[in-house]
Amino acid sequence: MKIGIDKIGFYTPHLYVDMNKLAEARGVEPAKFTIGIGQSEMSVAPLTQDPVTLAANAALDMLDETDRAHIDMVLFGTESGIDHSKAAAVYVHRLLDLKPEARAVELKQACYGATAAIQLAKGHIALNPDSKVLVLASDIARYGLNTPGESTQGAGAVALIISANPRVLELDDETVYYTSDIMDFWRPVYSNTAYVDGKFSNEQYMAFFKQVWEQYKEKSNRSIHDMEAICFHMPYTKMGLKALRQILDEGNEADQQRLQDHYQTSTTYNRNVGNIYTGSLYLSLLSLLEQAENIQSGARIGMYSYGSGAVGEFFSGVLAEHFRENLYLDRHRELFAERKEISIAEYEEQFVKTLPTDGSTLELDITKDPASICVTGITEHMRQYTNKNK
Numbered sequence: 001m002k003i004g005i006d007k008i009g010f011y012t013p014h015l016y017v018d019m020n021k022l023a024e025a026r027g028v029e030p031a032k033f034t035i036g037i038g039q040s041e042m043s044v045a046p047l048t049q050d051p052v053t054l055a056a057n058a059a060l061d062m063l064d065e066t067d068r069a070h071i072d073m074v075l076f077g078t079e080s081g082i083d084h085s086k087a088a089a090v091y092v093h094r095l096l097d098l099k100p101e102a103r104a105v106e107l108k109q110a111c112y113g114a115t116a117a118i119q120l121a122k123g124h125i126a127l128n129p130d131s132k133v134l135v136l137a138s139d140i141a142r143y144g145l146n147t148p149g150e151s152t153q154g155a156g157a158v159a160l161i162i163s164a165n166p167r168v169l170e171l172d173d174e175t176v177y178y179t180s181d182i183m184d185f186w187r188p189v190y191s192n193t194a195y196v197d198g199k200f201s202n203e204q205y206m207a208f209f210k211q212v213w214e215q216y217k218e219k220s221n222r223s224i225h226d227m228e229a230i231c232f233h234m235p236y237t238k239m240g241l242k243a244l245r246q247i248l249d250e251g252n253e254a255d256q257q258r259l260q261d262h263y264q265t266s267t268t269y270n271r272n273v274g275n276i277y278t279g280s281l282y283l284s285l286l287s288l289l290e291q292a293e294n295i296q297s298g299a300r301i302g303m304y305s306y307g308s309g310a311v312g313e314f315f316s317g318v319l320a321e322h323f324r325e326n327l328y329l330d331r332h333r334e335l336f337a338e339r340k341e342i343s344i345a346e347y348e349e350q351f352v353k354t355l356p357t358d359g360s361t362l363e364l365d366i367t368k369d370p371a372s373i374c375v376t377g378i379t380e381h382m383r384q385y386t387n388k389n390k
């Protein structure tokens, strides 16, 4: 039985900053951000969007009645969750009107959570072929104003339906993973920004890639030649390219050209959204599928997932026969076209705004947020959500 990605949706907030202007404001050469880091724009979440609403908005339009009847598991990968106890998946389950006979759980391992969710979903479907699993990867990446990580922030979510007989990507059985307890990036429960040893995390990202790539080749008997493209976890678009370059000499000239060309295409959305942590790998897959005109059904895509701390995984899948017909290119094109640029001063003002933590009530103005699902405020420590279009 083939199991894999049946649908893939995406959402990012409607506000962004231009990285050239951020560079000017921070007194660095714009080329450092646009070429050295490889980011052009960075999504900024208003207070009316949090990881719950981003995920719900990513899934909302792609669900139909058949999905609602068959989804019996909601797995939410995030590293910027809103509660230490309650799973973000439970809020989304309600906001999307899913049936109550379902499991809803949050998974955490830095940027790796959604990959674990996909593999767990695969096992669930192998035992329950009629089930569908909704996997959500949603985050707001915050390193802090004026920090080295600031240029690698972002906000957004990817929603995936995992099912039997998938219409987008059939996952291969071979998958390999690797865990090692290291401190390259972490966020203690008392901090709303991440701690990171940037250089060390870059080195580990590269080393884990080499590690799992070697394991994958051995387990699958495949080589670089079998990969039409490789998608990478993408904290910033230059990062995956550095990892890819480590193995390019295993291929001939045609392999090298193909993989580098597809890599560039796979950065299209990430370059304009920024780091969305758990969703970054899947946003790069979405960029590739929606933007590469020369990619055919039957092609094999490699996927490298990395979550600091650290867990790495390499897996692959084969594009389904009519995958292109099952994408939401127009919707995503519209999402980007309707975004609004804000100034650096507005972004800084936005960055320091938070919901009250003293139990007081705050009502937010959601009229300026075009998203269907928004945070409307907080009362007695409980976030309030609405779907405007219901």
Ligand code: COA
Binding pocket: 029, 030, 031, 032, 033, 035, 036, 037, 148, 149, 150, 151, 152, 196, 197, 198, 199, 201, 202, 205, 235, 236, 239, 306, 308
């Ligand atoms: N034109 C073009 N490139 C330029 C440049 C210019 N004017 N100025 C600098 N650069 C290049 C540098 O050469 C470097 O490229 P290289 O890595 O290929 O050598 C790149 O821009 C970044 O410069 P660097 O000085 O290393 O940046 P930094 O120390 O300010 O921080 C990170 C970069 C990624 C370490 C930092 O943003 C960070 O900590 N991010 C969060 C952690 C992260 O994303 N980790 C990834 C693994 S999950």
